[in-house]
Amino acid sequence: MSALLTSRQADELHKSLIAYLNSAGYAKAAQTIREELNVPEETFDPATAKKYEGLLEKKWTSVVRLQKKIMELETRAGQLQHELDNATPTSLAARKNHDPSTWLPRAPARHTLQSHRQPITCVAFHPLFSSLASGSEDCTIKIWDYELGELERTLKSHTKAVLDVDFGGPRGNTLLASCSSDLTIKLWDPSDEYKNIRTLPGHDHSVSSVRFIPSGAAGAPLSGNLLASASRDKTIRIWDVTTGYCLRTLRGHGDWVRSLHPTVDGRWLLSTSSDQTARMWDLSQPESNSLKQTFLAHEHVVECCAFAPPTAYKYLASIAGLKKPPPASSSAEYLATGGRDKQIKLFGANGVCIKTLTGHDNWIRALAFHPGGKYLLSCSDDKTVRCWDLSQEGKCVRVVEAADHFVSCLRWAPSVFKEGAAAAGDGAQANGDVQEQIRCLIACGSVDLNVRVFSA
Numbered sequence: 001m002s003a004l005l006t007s008r009q010a011d012e013l014h015k016s017l018i019a020y021l022n023s024a025g026y027a028k029a030a031q032t033i034r035e036e037l038n039v040p041e042e043t044f045d046p047a048t049a050k051k052y053e054g055l056l057e058k059k060w061t062s063v064v065r066l067q068k069k070i071m072e073l074e075t076r077a078g079q080l081q082h083e084l085d086n087a088t089p090t091s092l093a094a095r096k097n098h099d100p101s102t103w104l105p106r107a108p109a110r111h112t113l114q115s116h117r118q119p120i121t122c123v124a125f126h127p128l129f130s131s132l133a134s135g136s137e138d139c140t141i142k143i144w145d146y147e148l149g150e151l152e153r154t155l156k157s158h159t160k161a162v163l164d165v166d167f168g169g170p171r172g173n174t175l176l177a178s179c180s181s182d183l184t185i186k187l188w189d190p191s192d193e194y195k196n197i198r199t200l201p202g203h204d205h206s207v208s209s210v211r212f213i214p215s216g217a218a219g220a221p222l223s224g225n226l227l228a229s230a231s232r233d234k235t236i237r238i239w240d241v242t243t244g245y246c247l248r249t250l251r252g253h254g255d256w257v258r259s260l261h262p263t264v265d266g267r268w269l270l271s272t273s274s275d276q277t278a279r280m281w282d283l284s285q286p287e288s289n290s291l292k293q294t295f296l297a298h299e300h301v302v303e304c305c306a307f308a309p310p311t312a313y314k315y316l317a318s319i320a321g322l323k324k325p326p327p328a329s330s331s332a333e334y335l336a337t338g339g340r341d342k343q344i345k346l347f348g349a350n351g352v353c354i355k356t357l358t359g360h361d362n363w364i365r366a367l368a369f370h371p372g373g374k375y376l377l378s379c380s381d382d383k384t385v386r387c388w389d390l391s392q393e394g395k396c397v398r399v400v401e402a403a404d405h406f407v408s409c410l411r412w413a414p415s416v417f418k419e420g421a422a423a424a425g426d427g428a429q430a431n432g433d434v435q436e437q438i439r440c441l442i443a444c445g446s447v448d449l450n451v452r453v454f455s456a
Helices: 007-023 027-037 046-052 055-086 089-097 310-319
Strands: 111-114 120-125 131-136 140-145 150-156 162-168 175-180 185-189 195-200 207-213 226-231 235-240 245-251 257-262 268-273 277-282 291-296 302-307 334-339 343-348 353-358 364-369 375-380 384-389 395-401 407-412 416-419 428-431 434-437 441-446 450-455
Touching: 007 027, 007 046, 007 055, 046 055, 055 395, 120 407, 120 441, 120 450, 131 162, 131 175, 131 441, 131 450, 140 162, 175 207, 226 257, 235 257, 268 302, 268 334, 277 302, 277 334, 310 334, 310 343, 310 353, 334 364, 343 364, 343 375, 375 407, 384 407
Parallel strands: 120 162, 162 207, 207 257, 257 302, 302 364, 364 407
Antiparallel strands: 111 450, 120 131, 131 140, 140 150, 162 175, 175 185, 185 195, 207 226, 226 235, 235 245, 257 268, 268 277, 277 291, 302 334, 334 343, 343 353, 364 375, 375 384, 384 395, 407 441, 416 434, 428 434, 441 450
């Protein structure tokens, strides 16, 4: 004892012990200890007893609290060490300079947006403005300014859970589409205070996903007047948003169609389903001949999908064992799917699974390829967002603790496209006469009622 404590500390400990035993009603024990330690009664008057009464408990609880804090810090240090061990010179440089082509999100989020009263189901970025839409089981859509972290407005019209949202539409006239368990799709006009300009009925069950189909026009990768929707009625419908007409219905899935993802040129559409398959559709073909490929590798519901951008082809071709990547002019060479079997599958367009990524320990809910092509991001009910490095055979190089509950949705902000030399600069990638400027910005939503925005 004497080796550990100074005489003053020992004196305080003795008095604390005696005061604690007296206050707890152990007068005999207190008396015995006082005699043993030779603490005279006159130096231990009622005022001194009062002073030392709660000291022992306070010290005890603070030690427990500090132990917990130490364990948390050790866990965090372990995560950072793991990141450091897996860092490459390029990723370290990216952290320093925020190179958009290699930027990855890290906790904490820049903004945590709170207003929804039920779990978040979907998020989508406006292609031009600093607006972010989120949909929820509370039947509302909320529009946020993600730069200020503020709520702009709440859209109310759906009568059941909002399941998906997407921005897109004809060039120069961006619209917001939403779909719901109330069997409808609604179109909102951001330029007219988000007025509900059209409701598209037709599906016979919950509408689980909506995506605008790009026209592929140069310089306008997000324009087009077609909208695809997926439903629990096992069908996919293609709509003309200017007229509100359903142009075609794609049938083939044997169960609930969960999610959709079109290619940037608008020719191909990917869908996933509770029937444990993903399917690729050729929208340039008539309805009866549009199903191009079925992807069979998951052992549970396939929740989400994403086409790989051409910037990822060199990494994916290497994983597939090819010496030369496919041409960048081709838009549907590789894709990723994620499911309730906790696995991410990377496929070639021929239907062959080239890689299985494992690491999440719950359902995978959304996927997003990094526009730079080197990474794939995924979110899961295990509360994390994971970053997979395709240049390292799909190795998981970062785990972001993204929420306090299931992470239900994830979107990367669409790149800004500028024509000609005006775009040259940070993160710009040439594409003919059009330059792509990658935005270091992602959003995710969670069952914890929060939308989080991560940015450089």
